[in-house]
Amino acid sequence: MKMLKSALAMVALLFSMGAFALDLDAAKSQGLVGEQTDGYLGVVKATPAAVELAADINQKRRAAYERIAKQNGITLEQVARLAGQKAIDKTEAGQYVKTPGGQWVEK
Template sequence: MMTKFWKPAGWAMAAIAATTAVAVAVPSAMAQRDPAYEAARSGGQIGEQPDGYLGFVSTPTPAVRDMVNDINIKRKAAYTSGAPAGSTIAQFAFITGCNLIAKTRPGEKYKAPDGRWLTRDGGEPVRDGNCP
């Protein structure tokens, strides 16, 4: 379980900035819906993690590993450049991770706060209690 590690004002600022990052800067859900990404995601090989990065649900092929590593490098760059004053890169990535997990589609995998990989159903995903 993630511990709340910034003041509420910083929390709101980070949440707003993270939403912007998800929509604009972070190469994630929309921009990455190419066929290879879509196949790995819908096939349950990869999923969103609470730390704001993609993770491997199962042992990946070299091509999937390279693709995810590239995406995660781009995410790290977006978190580094987009973290608002008063928050860390990790805090900003966590808030973005909360948002990315919330945006998963039914059938996609995501990592729950307890570390288990879950498959999104029609309901809300299980997210960290510190998610906005």
């Protein structure tokens, strides 16, 4: 479990860093993308830039989740759901999150 927590911390670092960090923050602030319970970024308002950004971020997240799952002997889905809950918890007020029912709400 301690290793899983460390691995999830690495995922959190992945979320906050990278070439798209400023673009991701801007896209979230503009209401273009939001966090989902499945651990992936969703598109709230479908612009070409938002769709491309979400696809790129989600590809990187999936790769990180796969590594963490393999290291901890758990499923990709378990890692993704844990990361999704952490991402939703860390979402700032005014940004969007997707409910389990599939609706976008402003936090």
